[in-house]
Every structure is written in structure tokens, then in C-alpha cells.
Amino acid sequence: MKSLLTILTSIFVTGCSVVGQSNVETAPYTLLKSDETKNIEVRNYESMVLVSTSMAGNSSNSAFRKLFKYIGGENEGATEISMTAPVIMDDKNGSKKGTEISMTAPVFMNENTDEALMSFVMPKSFTLATTPKPTNPDLKVSELKDYKVAAIQFSGTLSDSNVEEHTKILTDWITANGFTAIGEAVKAGYNGPLTLPMMRRNEVLIKIQ
Template sequence: MKSVFTLFTAALLAGCSVVGQSHVEIAPYTQLQVDESLGIDVRHYDAMVLVSADMAAHGQNGAFRKLFRYISGANEGARDIAMTAPVFMEASNGHQGVSIAMTAPVFMTDTPEQARMSFVMPAHFTLETTPKPTDPSVTLSEVSDYRVAAIRFSGRLSDRNVAKQTAVLQKWLLEQGYQPASAPLKAGYHGPMTLPMFRRNEVLIALQAP
């Protein structure tokens, strides 16, 4: 899987409370192995549709604004698709647009050669049924049969916390005999209004096929 990026802002997960309650759909996956003592699990995502913008070209804030405009209606057609709530129909750039409910998490890495930010679409979308962006710099792609190891932690998604959790996860992978297939990815599930102790953060590493 190509590197994808996570960014947390109040606009992304505005439905989160200060204690971590959220109405945002979680990208579905199957747990294959769990180490509860370390907060680590190996999981399998059947398929995910990603909508992406180039952070190198537009900057972090610019890429986020492009993606947020896309899920807010800057997309073509799809008027007959049953959307995850909320669903709003609005005209956008001369096209009939759909306001798409966001899914968590959104992924982030700091690798400059893969400077993309990507939102995960709701699970009922396929690449064929996902509304096409009206902005040509916003792209769609699909990831399938994606197996990762993830470590879950609370607090802030700071570089220090991410480095600490990444080291724990990499040590566990070595002990378990897994072969990494990607650089670590950061993931978060709550916005900045949620108290750090109630936030769900993750570091994920894709795994080679067994």
C-alpha cells in the first residue's frame, strides 16, 4: 500500500465529545491476532477507497481543505447512492454534489516523497461507485487485502509518542516473526476537542504476506 496520511482537525471529527464519543463511522477490519497487554493487534482490511490530495504541492492545510470540500459536495453525480448519514444534496461547480459522511481514521506519514493526505470513504463505497471529485487535483484509489499490525495508545499524536509506540510495535513484530511491508503510518480517531486521555491514536505497519 502506498503511504497515506492522517490529519486531525476540529472540522474532521467535529462530532467527537471531550470524552471521546463519536458518531463517525470506523473503517471496518477483522482482527487476526491480539496482544492486549501491549495494545497491539494484527488486522485485515478487505478494501478501502481513498480520496487523496498532494500535501507536497498544496501543504497540509491546503490538502485538508481540498479533501474536506470533496466530502462536503465537490463531487460529481452519485445522487442515487445511499450515503452514511448525514446526506445532503447540493449544487457544486455546476454539478449535483453529495455531502459524504467521513470515516475514521485518516492516515498520515511525514515521508516527503509520498506527501499525500487521504481520507477513507465509508465502507459501502467501491472505486466505481465513489463520486468523482470535481477538483482534478483530488484523486481516488482503492486498497484491497491490506494486512497491518497496529498499536493503540491514548494521549497526543506527537512525534515523541509516535516514536515511542513505533519502537514497541517494531520490537513486537520482530519477536513474532512478522516482516514489515511499509514505513509506519500514524492514525487518529478523535479531534483536538477530545481530552488527550480519551483519544484513540494508532501506529500501523503493513505486513508482508505470510
């Protein structure tokens, strides 16, 4: 994906290594089925609160900056939050407008909706009601409930060819295993570019029933 290296540069500034180790909180899910030979899992995310913004016009860099500023304090929150992964922000004004929010993996990139979206997952301690309201009107808060997906994990980069290859593997597996795809493929990135490509965790997720 064009510009992905730039987009993910700051995701795990303090929580990522060249070998893929990260202390960043990961969105929790219930494992329903696993195929270790193909690195595929069927998962149910009981609840995920997302903060999303448009990637229209291939403006993925801009989308990432807006979301990163949000978790860095550009929000209307006032609650003290225990940091699971420190976020480094350059605050030239010497003050924060709102709450600093810990980084949570993965970063979702959904290019198949009417408007391509990039989304950050809020820490599991947040609900829809307690998530700080963005001060940027381009950002929207939403909640996914009982999000049942088939997910395939792979290394390398989130290039178009890599994503297409693993999307086909996943869609074929979904059909062969008696599930029905009810959504388009969504890309998910877990690591920044300091991580060696062969050690990165990338995923494609497809909603199923």
C-alpha cells in the same frame, strides 16, 4: 505533528465528544491477532477506497481542506447517500456540486511515500467504481485490497515524539512475533481536538507479511 490540532478541528464536528465517543463510521477490518497488553492488533482490511491528496511542503492544513470540501460536495457524484455522520459545510452558493459523503475514520497521514499524503477513507458502501470523482485534480481515488497491518493504539496527541515512541514499540513487537514489516509507519487519527488528549484514539500502522 505541527498543525495537527488545526487539521482535525472539523473532522467530527457533530460526531465527537470530549470523552472520545463518536458515531462516525470506522473502516472495517478482520482481526487476525491481538496483544491487549500492548494495545496492538494484526488486522486485514479487505478493501478500503481512499481519496488522497499531497501534504508536500508541510501543507497539511491545505490537504485537509481539500479533502473535507470533497466529502462536502465538491465531486461529480449524483447518488443519494445515507449519512452516518452529518457533515457541516458552509455552502455560500446555496447549492452543492455533487454528493455529500459521510465522514469515516481514521484519517491517514503517510509521510513516507515519495509524496507525503493525507487520505480519507470512504464509507464501506462505496466501491472504486461508485466513489464520486473529485472535481479538484489534486485529489486522487485509489483502493487498497488485503491491506494487512500491525497497528498500535495510543492516547495523547500525534506529536512526533509520541509517534516515534509507539512506532518503536510496534516494530519491536512485529519482529518478536515473527512478522516482517514491508512498509513504513502510517499515522491515523480518530478524534478532533474537542476530545481530551487522554481520551483520544491515535494509531500507528505498519504493513506486514
